[in-house]
Amino acid sequence: MSFEIMDKDLLGRIGKFETKSGKMETPLLFPVINPGIQPISPKKLKNEFGCKALITNAYIVNKNFKKIAVEKGLHDFLDFDGSIMTDSGAYQLLIYKGVETTPKKIVQFQEAIDTDIATILDIPTGWGVSKEYAKYTVTETIKRAKALEKMKSRDELAWVGPVQGGQYLDLVAKSAKAMGKLPFQIHALGSPTPVMEQYKFDVLVDMILTAKMNLPPDRPLHLFGAGHPFMFAMAVALGCDLFDSAAYALFARQDRYLTDSGTKRLSELEYFPCSCPVCNNTDPKTVKELSKDERHRLLAEHNLHVSFGELRRIKLAVTEGRLWEHMEMRAYGHPTLLQALKKVIKYSNFIEKHSPVHKKGGIFLFSSLSLARPEVVRYQKKLTEYETPQKAKVLLLLPQTLKKPFCTSKEHQTILENIQEKIPDKVDLIHVCTYAAPFGVVPTELDDVYPVSQNIMASPFDDETITYVAKQTENYIKSSDYKNAVLLREPKVWKGKILSACKRACKKKQISLNISHRKDPWNEKTLEELVNEIQQTLLAI
Numbered sequence: 149m150s151f152e153i154m155d156k157d158l159l160g161r162i163g164k165f166e167t168k169s170g171k172m173e174t175p176l177l178f179p180v181i182n183p184g185i186q187p188i189s190p191k192k193l194k195n196e197f198g199c200k201a202l203i204t205n206a207y208i209v210n211k212n213f214k215k216i217a218v219e220k221g222l223h224d225f226l227d228f229d230g231s232i233m234t235d236s237g238a239y240q241l242l243i244y245k246g247v248e249t250t251p252k253k254i255v256q257f258q259e260a261i262d263t264d265i266a267t268i269l270d271i272p273t274g275w276g277v278s279k280e281y282a283k284y285t286v287t288e289t290i291k292r293a294k295a296l297e298k299m300k301s302r303d304e305l306a307w308v309g310p311v312q313g314g315q316y317l318d319l320v321a322k323s324a325k326a327m328g329k330l331p332f333q334i335h336a337l338g339s340p341t342p343v344m345e346q347y348k349f350d351v352l353v354d355m356i357l358t359a360k361m362n363l364p365p366d367r368p369l370h371l372f373g374a375g376h377p378f379m380f381a382m383a384v385a386l387g388c389d390l391f392d393s394a395a396y397a398l399f400a401r402q403d404r405y406l407t408d409s410g411t412k413r414l415s416e417l418e419y420f421p422c423s424c425p426v427c428n429n430t431d432p433k434t435v436k437e438l439s440k441d442e443r444h445r446l447l448a449e450h451n452l453h454v455s456f457g458e459l460r461r462i463k464l465a466v467t468e469g470r471l472w473e474h475m476e477m478r479a480y481g482h483p484t485l486l487q488a489l490k491k492v493i494k495y496s497n498f499i500e501k502h503s504p505v506h507k508k509g510g511i512f513l514f515s516s517l518s519l520a521r522p523e524v525v526r527y528q529k530k531l532t533e534y535e536t537p538q539k540a541k542v543l544l545l546l547p548q549t550l551k552k553p554f555c556t557s558k559e560h561q562t563i564l565e566n567i568q569e570k571i572p573d574k575v576d577l578i579h580v581c582t583y584a585a586p587f588g589v590v591p592t593e594l595d596d597v598y599p600v601s602q603n604i605m606a607s608p609f610d611d612e613t614i615t616y617v618a619k620q621t622e623n624y625i626k627s628s629d630y631k632n633a634v635l636l637r638e639p640k641v642w643k644g645k646i647l648s649a650c651k652r653a654c655k656k657k658q659i660s661l662n663i664s665h666r667k668d669p670w671n672e673k674t675l676e677e678l679v680n681e682i683q684q685t686l687l688a689i
């Protein structure tokens with residue numbers, strides 16, 4: 149098995165992934181096939197949905213179809229020649245407490261039926277368990293993982309090393325570290341299903357990122373039981389590569405209809421908000437009147453179409469460098485996802501460290517949540533290493549302009565021309581900087597560094613954004629060596645917060661602060677006064 153990363157955005161990646169049965173592209177969704185109940189046959193999944201991989205449960209196959217599956221092999225048994233992943237029965241262990249197999253038997257069975265991706269019989273931690281029990285699940289899973297080498301007899305199968313620990317993040321870290329040292333080809337985050345069923349996506353963010361921080365980055369990560377398309381964007385952005393969906397069929401059986409932003413009941417739908425082949429050819433009223441089996445089949449098909457469609461949109465977002473925008477847009481689809489996005493912010497440094505530096509296009513910022521984007525975090529890091537020009541004595545802080553780079557705007561140009569005209573011999577002493585959302589202080593030299601000029605942020609800015617820019621401005625002045633500062637205010641936009649920040653910083657540095665007094669920064673009179681102010685300031689040096 150091989151995994152090659154082709155493109156990246158945030159921690160999300162598009163990868164080429166190969167098993168003994170063929171090549172696939174990640175992020176990849178494995179539809180779950182229950183050999184007993186198949187609303188959509190594996191053959192149809194391949195021919196009509198373009199599915200290159202699916203997942204089935206080795207425990208269920210072993211229990212109910214052992215003889216025929218071993219005789220024919222899993223691919224013939226399911227009539228599917230793509231890649232097949234098998235789960236080991238750990239989920240059944242979680243639900244029914246105890247399964248009728250052993251770690252060794254399930255390893256040997258998966259080899260016997262010739263699966264492509266196999267899973268050891270791990271012990272899922274589950275939700276709401278004691279720390280002591282969680283510790284046991286981690287230790288026992290590691291023990292079984294270590295024993296795999298002695299149990300298996302074939303090398304062509306890819307093996308999944310599940311990470312346990314549940315909501316105990318120290319245990320997730322321990323489990324991920326230990327599993328990462330073993331020769332697994334894939335890792336999986338175990339037992340998030342109960343967390344997801346209760347919509348605790350903020351907990352899931354902690355679990356995923358703790359696992360990511362402790363696993364080898366070059367192995368794909370599978371998020372077990374995460375089949376709802378509305379959380380794919382966030383999961384991919386956090387570095388999950390593989391998903392399985394039982395949801396498409398389970399929800400269909402309950403007459404539920406998946407969308408990019410949640411779940412709807414068929415009984416409540418007046419229209420189908422989708423353009424998949426199913427929804428294009430019928431309407432809710434007609435579907436409601438169909439037989440149970442037919443209705444469930446159509447809903448399952450729609451549910452899969454919408455899941456694959458969302459994965460394609462996510463992949464496109466990765467190639468465009470717009471995964472953050474896509475994740476943020478989805479987060480507004482459900483309050484619990486927005487809550488989870490607020491948790492993602494806690495990990496902004498880790499995400500920045502592993503996000504690509506170069507992007508094709510500009511970025512969109514919708515609110516203060518966008519301040520956790522790697523581009524913004526990275527700029528702050530860059531600014532702390534930035535050295536002001538040696539001759540600069542006076543900091544001239546100008547408001548941002550609509551035109552970017554700011555130094556090319558008519559407003560900034562007019563000020564510079566005025567300064568040049570009135571005090572030509574002292575121009576070098578003045579350092580022109582812009583205060584702007586989302587980056588804070590932008591020295592003119594960094595004005596066209598990506599993405600300072602390649603971004604659009606929604607205005608008027610929210611309070612958190614204004615506070616953030618003010619704080620960055622304060623920090624910048626505190627860490628520099630100017631003798632004086634001159635601030636061109638724009639109180640309508642910044643609500644006095646930039647002024648207060650400058651006052652605090654200048655007081656701390658014991659340097660004088662001169663400010664413009666008019667409310668409109670670009671008024672001719674204001675500019676005239678500003679240049680006089682600078683002239684006076686320079687005379688004082």
Ligand SMILES: [Zn+2]
Binds near residue numbers: 428
């Ligand atoms: Zn549809």
